[in-house]
Amino acid sequence: MSQDREFLTLLDAASQGRMSRRDVLKRAMAVGLSVPAISALLAACGSSDDSTATTGSSSSGGAATSASGGASTAASGGAATATAGGATTGAASPVPEKGVKGGTINAVIIGEPPTLDIHWTTATIVGFVTWNMYEPLFAWDANYKLIPMLAESHEVSTDQLTHTIRLRQHVPFHNGDEMKSADVLASLQRWATKQGLGKALFEASEKVTAVDDYTIEFKMKNPYGVFESTLGYYYQGPAIYPKSVVDAAGDGQIKEFIGTGPYKFVERQPDRFIKFERFEDYAALPGEPNGYGGHKYAYADQLIFTPVSDEAARIAGLRSGDYHFLESISSDQFDTLKDDAVATAEVLPPGGWDTFVLNWKSPLMSNQKIRQAFQMALNHEPIMLAAWGEGYYRLDPSIMQKETIWYSTAGKEHYSPNDPDGAKKLLDEAGYDGTAIRFMTTKEYLNQYNNAVVCKQQLEAAGFKVDLQVYDWATVVDRRSKPDMWDTFTTGISFRPEPTQLAIMQLCNWPGWWCSESSQEILDGLRSESDFDKRFKLMEQLQTNFYEEVPMIKIGDTKDIVARSQKLQGLSQQQQLGPQLWNAWLEK
Amino acid sequence: MTAYILRRLVLLLPVLLIVGVVVFILVHLTPGDPAAVMLGPEASNEQVQQLRDQLGLNDPFYIQFVDWVGGAIHLDFGNSIFLNMPVTTALWQRAQPTGLLTLYALIVSLLIGVPAGVIAAVRRNSWIDRALMALSVSGAAMPSFYLAILLILLFAVTLHWLPSGGYVSITDNPVQHFKRMLMPAFSLGFANAALLARLIRSSMLDVLREDYIRTAYSKGLAQRRVITLHALRNALIPAITVVGSSLGALLGGAVITETVFTLPGMGQLVVQSVLRRDFPVIQGAVMVIAAIYVLANLLVDVLYIYIDPRVRYGNK
Numbered sequence: 001m002s003q004d005r006e007f008l009t010l011l012d013a014a015s016q017g018r019m020s021r022r023d024v025l026k027r028a029m030a031v032g033l034s035v036p037a038i039s040a041l042l043a044a045c046g047s048s049d050d051s052t053a054t055t056g057s058s059s060s061g062g063a064a065t066s067a068s069g070g071a072s073t074a075a076s077g078g079a080a081t082a083t084a085g086g087a088t089t090g091a092a093s094p095v096p097e098k099g100v101k102g103g104t105i106n107a108v109i110i111g112e113p114p115t116l117d118i119h120w121t122t123a124t125i126v127g128f129v130t131w132n133m134y135e136p137l138f139a140w141d142a143n144y145k146l147i148p149m150l151a152e153s154h155e156v157s158t159d160q161l162t163h164t165i166r167l168r169q170h171v172p173f174h175n176g177d178e179m180k181s182a183d184v185l186a187s188l189q190r191w192a193t194k195q196g197l198g199k200a201l202f203e204a205s206e207k208v209t210a211v212d213d214y215t216i217e218f219k220m221k222n223p224y225g226v227f228e229s230t231l232g233y234y235y236q237g238p239a240i241y242p243k244s245v246v247d248a249a250g251d252g253q254i255k256e257f258i259g260t261g262p263y264k265f266v267e268r269q270p271d272r273f274i275k276f277e278r279f280e281d282y283a284a285l286p287g288e289p290n291g292y293g294g295h296k297y298a299y300a301d302q303l304i305f306t307p308v309s310d311e312a313a314r315i316a317g318l319r320s321g322d323y324h325f326l327e328s329i330s331s332d333q334f335d336t337l338k339d340d341a342v343a344t345a346e347v348l349p350p351g352g353w354d355t356f357v358l359n360w361k362s363p364l365m366s367n368q369k370i371r372q373a374f375q376m377a378l379n380h381e382p383i384m385l386a387a388w389g390e391g392y393y394r395l396d397p398s399i400m401q402k403e404t405i406w407y408s409t410a411g412k413e414h415y416s417p418n419d420p421d422g423a424k425k426l427l428d429e430a431g432y433d434g435t436a437i438r439f440m441t442t443k444e445y446l447n448q449y450n451n452a453v454v455c456k457q458q459l460e461a462a463g464f465k466v467d468l469q470v471y472d473w474a475t476v477v478d479r480r481s482k483p484d485m486w487d488t489f490t491t492g493i494s495f496r497p498e499p500t501q502l503a504i505m506q507l508c509n510w511p512g513w514w515c516s517e518s519s520q521e522i523l524d525g526l527r528s529e530s531d532f533d534k535r536f537k538l539m540e541q542l543q544t545n546f547y548e549e550v551p552m553i554k555i556g557d558t559k560d561i562v563a564r565s566q567k568l569q570g571l572s573q574q575q576q577l578g579p580q581l582w583n584a585w586l587e588k
Numbered sequence: 589m590t591a592y593i594l595r596r597l598v599l600l601l602p603v604l605l606i607v608g609v610v611v612f613i614l615v616h617l618t619p620g621d622p623a624a625v626m627l628g629p630e631a632s633n634e635q636v637q638q639l640r641d642q643l644g645l646n647d648p649f650y651i652q653f654v655d656w657v658g659g660a661i662h663l664d665f666g667n668s669i670f671l672n673m674p675v676t677t678a679l680w681q682r683a684q685p686t687g688l689l690t691l692y693a694l695i696v697s698l699l700i701g702v703p704a705g706v707i708a709a710v711r712r713n714s715w716i717d718r719a720l721m722a723l724s725v726s727g728a729a730m731p732s733f734y735l736a737i738l739l740i741l742l743f744a745v746t747l748h749w750l751p752s753g754g755y756v757s758i759t760d761n762p763v764q765h766f767k768r769m770l771m772p773a774f775s776l777g778f779a780n781a782a783l784l785a786r787l788i789r790s791s792m793l794d795v796l797r798e799d800y801i802r803t804a805y806s807k808g809l810a811q812r813r814v815i816t817l818h819a820l821r822n823a824l825i826p827a828i829t830v831v832g833s834s835l836g837a838l839l840g841g842a843v844i845t846e847t848v849f850t851l852p853g854m855g856q857l858v859v860q861s862v863l864r865r866d867f868p869v870i871q872g873a874v875m876v877i878a879a880i881y882v883l884a885n886l887l888v889d890v891l892y893i894y895i896d897p898r899v900r901y902g903n904k
Binding site for chain 2: 111112114115120121122123124126194195196235236251253269270271272306307308309310312313316317319320321322444471472473474475477478479481491492494503506509510511
């Protein structure tokens, strides 16, 4: 009986985070609890790790985490810490390996990455390749919440102004040096000179210091709700490099590619291959893999990325057994590959959405009524069908995808209204004089071109005149930065687990120039607020604005199709930010 | 002879200058911003401008041109924006795959084209002649990328005899090198072989009607000897011009072949650099290709002298 009572007391303490894993374990052993009972208690400890003293106290006014992605656990000002170890696992040691060690995974990329310096570019291909060798302080877990990666814990002071990040100890870089706070500080400072979110973070801080070898402290001017998610930014993310590498780079790109990740860089021959090999001294987190964080197995001895620009050549290479993974293929190829003897193809959950961006600085589109007429004229189903084909898209109004905790249908009445008569009426009210919309698109991404062709027909049916201008992608990217050259263009918005990180949230600083005071105000709130419920409400307001102010049209979510060799196993379906090759293996 | 060659080499300079000016202007008039391509689709305008400043892309047009010409005179074409290495290094790395591919394709076209042309001419109007010429017409008509895809489907995907693409240097692993170059060389060389066969056939037919051939036969020489020693040597003269100029066609065709077979050659570099708007690489590569073209023509003219002693240059 007393054991049962002790068990319940401990369970309560563990689940509320009032005791550390070590204390729970000690007490449980002292009272002679059984092994299954102890396991249950440890699981209830969740993310608490014995190397961190908990700040646990359920009284109000204690320190709180600012885990913006996973803020549901960090509400109410109660004390909590986010700690390393895999939030959903709670296991202290790695589970037995399921995969097969050895071999070389040959992955195909659609072009040569512009650089292997991830601080440098937003190009997704760079993230795909380089996150095998670099690591961030915080990573996105299987549910797109943030968990510590190189950080061990993150604490926020009661006044929300001091963020203390404790680093994991004994984490080696590929050059053998241990990762310390000087490396982290140098990397973050450099990253902030290249990346807008990083720049904003440093501008919002009063002082950033390395308190000791394993502690970094940010003193903020004001509460900063997106602190962790900024440090977990993925595509142009704050990878931690050794300070020596940062110093040697000066203003330019880094000259040596060194990180703390499960694979280390071996060789790059531009347009031929990029080769990595397993880093044998990798300091893996205990527990199981958890999204982009948690334990990383690094089953394959080597990873080789080969740029192949021609899709037919990519498919042929996969079917002949030369390649093991193709990052993305067109839906036309799906049926051929799904029945192939060597290869297979999978349709993944949506990884982004298609859009028509409207130019707020053009004489035509600066008129809100004309933008609303544009929105009202469209029926999204045929547009997506032409672009992607049946089964490869999802019609959904939420600008944050269903797979995230930010899903909302706010403003859905303006999504795909299919009301050409209403659009005509709005055009009359706006005094539309029949000037043709300069509509830029590209055949380099055929889906964008197909989107545009169907959209043009629908707009014309509602009384618009449309001048469809087809360019190569580089030209579209160049022209879209010049406000006087276009009215609308096609593009895709890539997946982000945090709303403030969507490309469109650069508002007035991104082509289209969504310069709305009201939206800016909501966005500022979203950035400073830490409480998830409050942030969610702000996010819904922003989405309502999105549909009323019409900076762009969200057409629909797009599903990625990846193709792989049947030998390649263990690849997670969670690939919105990129595939996690470090946990995949080759069957013999 | 030496004076002639030197004069031709000196004439190379104005040709390259004109090519350089035209390419520089074209490249800079084409819309597209290398900085924007490099920073990715979601970069802010501020980031793009920062990189443009760093790369010198915001300098006035004439300053960029003078800088480039100044470097090009010393064979320094600047740094690749995208590859972060000197253009000359990038070109040199790509020279081996393209050079060898062109060479192998040339060998394939000679090995197939010359015997086919000779046999067709000697067996004129026979079924062999008709079959060879039918093959030749279809060979010339078939785009090399189509042949390439058919070859890949058969030999890589179905039979698994050859790899579908990629490049291995001849010094690293000669066996793998030839396995990987076989299909590209064949698909690139085949169309050229077809053209060559038709040309050799018609020029052989002309030569075979000449008096000295009749004389050779009447001397009692064997047919094999007459054809290889007497007829073919003369029939080759027009073919050499075609071989010389087909070098340009092969280099052009290499662009597509390299893309389909994933060979990291100059052709692919040029195409990728255009898409990335990597101005220095486009300029450097076009200059080098122009120089190769001019030098190949010079080589053809010099070869004439050895094959046809009646040809003399520069003797006044």
